[in-house]
Amino acid sequence: MTGALVALSLAIAMLSIAPSGILAPETSWMQEWMWFIVSISGLFIVAYPNNKPDGFYFRKPILVMALIPVALQAVLAFYAMAEGWDWNMRNVSVALMAWASVSYGYMLAISIDSFTETKLSNRWMLVFSLLFCMAIVSLQMFSQFVFMVSEGYPIFDGDLFLSVEKRLEVNAVLGTNATVAVIVSILTSAVLRKITCGKDQVLRGGAEDE
Amino acid sequence: MSEKKPFTTADMLCILTALALLSLSFRPAHVENGLTYGFYTGLFTAAICLVPFLLRRMGFMTLPLTFVMVLETALFLHGYGVLSGSYDRYVWYDFMTHVISSMAVCLCVFYALIAVSQNDKRTMMGKDGVLLFTMLIMTAFGIYWETAEFVLDMLTGSHMQYGPFDTIADMVSNVIGAAIIGIYARHFIAHHSGYDIVEGFEMSGRLARFISQERD
Numbered sequence: 192m193t194g195a196l197v198a199l200s201l202a203i204a205m206l207s208i209a210p211s212g213i214l215a216p217e218t219s220w221m222q223e224w225m226w227f228i229v230s231i232s233g234l235f236i237v238a239y240p241n242n243k244p245d246g247f248y249f250r251k252p253i254l255v256m257a258l259i260p261v262a263l264q265a266v267l268a269f270y271a272m273a274e275g276w277d278w279n280m281r282n283v284s285v286a287l288m289a290w291a292s293v294s295y296g297y298m299l300a301i302s303i304d305s306f307t308e309t310k311l312s313n314r315w316m317l318v319f320s321l322l323f324c325m326a327i328v329s330l331q332m333f334s335q336f337v338f339m340v341s342e343g344y345p346i347f348d349g350d351l352f353l354s355v356e357k358r359l360e361v362n363a364v365l366g367t368n369a370t371v372a373v374i375v376s377i378l379t380s381a382v383l384r385k386i387t388c389g390k391d392q393v394l395r396g397g398a399e400d401e
Numbered sequence: 402m403s404e405k406k407p408f409t410t411a412d413m414l415c416i417l418t419a420l421a422l423l424s425l426s427f428r429p430a431h432v433e434n435g436l437t438y439g440f441y442t443g444l445f446t447a448a449i450c451l452v453p454f455l456l457r458r459m460g461f462m463t464l465p466l467t468f469v470m471v472l473e474t475a476l477f478l479h480g481y482g483v484l485s486g487s488y489d490r491y492v493w494y495d496f497m498t499h500v501i502s503s504m505a506v507c508l509c510v511f512y513a514l515i516a517v518s519q520n521d522k523r524t525m526m527g528k529d530g531v532l533l534f535t536m537l538i539m540t541a542f543g544i545y546w547e548t549a550e551f552v553l554d555m556l557t558g559s560h561m562q563y564g565p566f567d568t569i570a571d572m573v574s575n576v577i578g579a580a581i582i583g584i585y586a587r588h589f590i591a592h593h594s595g596y597d598i599v600e601g602f603e604m605s606g607r608l609a610r611f612i613s614q615e616r617d
Contacts, residue, residue, distance in 0.1 A: 309530035366551035
């Protein structure tokens with residue numbers, strides 16, 4: 192399971208930084224760079240505990256939670272190679288990114304709990320996973336803003352003061368992805384809460400689990 | 402509860418700030434010209450200024466002087482900005498109040514996390530953990546705030562978000578405020594133990610029990 196997750200993350204990381212000309216012409220660099228960051232972070236987060244002397248493997252429920260969005264993103268990325276990205280696909284991609292980020296954030300919290308002086312209850316691990324996801328979302332918002340500037344969107348208050356429709360439309364370009372990510376992150380952490388009661392039994396396994 | 406509490410610098414600061422805002426709110430120009438938004442903002446911020454004072458007087462908790470100073474400054478600048486028209490007159494005023502407000506929120510988060518770390522037996526964040534969580538919570542707070550504004554605008558047609566530049570400027574000011582407090586907090590916890598900090602809060606038994614409650 193860990194191997195599959197590592198392989199898929201690598202595949203997505205590669206797809207993310209492939210020059211846009213190789214993929215569909217409409218593909219912009221913005222979304223893919225965010226997935227690149229998430230994939231590479233995920234690789235380290237998943238692999239790190241295995242390589243510690245007193246390390247452990249993450250158990251199946253947690254790995255599956257991370258594997259599903261990464262696998263779906265891989266399918267989406269291949270589909271985009273043929274069709275190009277559209278607005279709805281972008282939102283789906285961000286939703287998957289939020290799902291993966293919460294899962295990776297939870298794994299990171301387990302590692303922090305195991306390898307540092309910081310000790311976290313399950314409730315705080317869930318909070319950490321949400322916060323980790325929000326840190327990714329903030330990066331995504333900044334990259335979206337840079338994209339809007341580069342595309343020539345009206346971004347200043349003065350440009351948008353007279354037209355309510357235009358203001359809402361431009362704000363939607365920046366805010367929709369973040370809103371989708373916030374909703375999905377809350378749902379994902381609720382699911383994680385369900386499957387992680389009694390954390391030591393569910394989350395960490397020894398080498399024999401692999 | 403009947404123990405008489407001495408009047409402190411923090412108490413005086415709260416009362417003076419509230420009085421200053423009240424005197425600005427009741428200026429004839431506001432009352433006679435029907436500038437109700439400014440008037441009610443002045444009254445509201447003046448009332449919030451008294452919260453640290455009331456919390457201490459009611460025996461709920463004592464907020465640290467640093468926090469009270471930053472909070473009162475943030476509230477005064479916001480109230481003054483609305484009442485004097487500084488928000489409209491100066492481009493930098495909004496950015497400055499955002500930075501100071503986020504410093505106040507960040508300090509609140511920082512102290513709350515120390516209290517949790519000291520009182521919750523299943524959570525021990527340590528100094529680095531408290532700083533990490535403080536920064537992450539501030540980042541998340543910025544996202545939730547902007548998302549809430551966006552959703553409200555979309556659903557109700559309100560005008561909370563001006564434009565993308567304003568949104569990003571708010572988030573940047575949030576990060577700057579958090580970074581300033583992060584530097585202060587790093588220095589502060591290097592010289593104070595968590596136990597001493599929490600003792601200084603003089604929390605009521607009820608509040609301490611709420612924080613330390615085992616819920617998992």
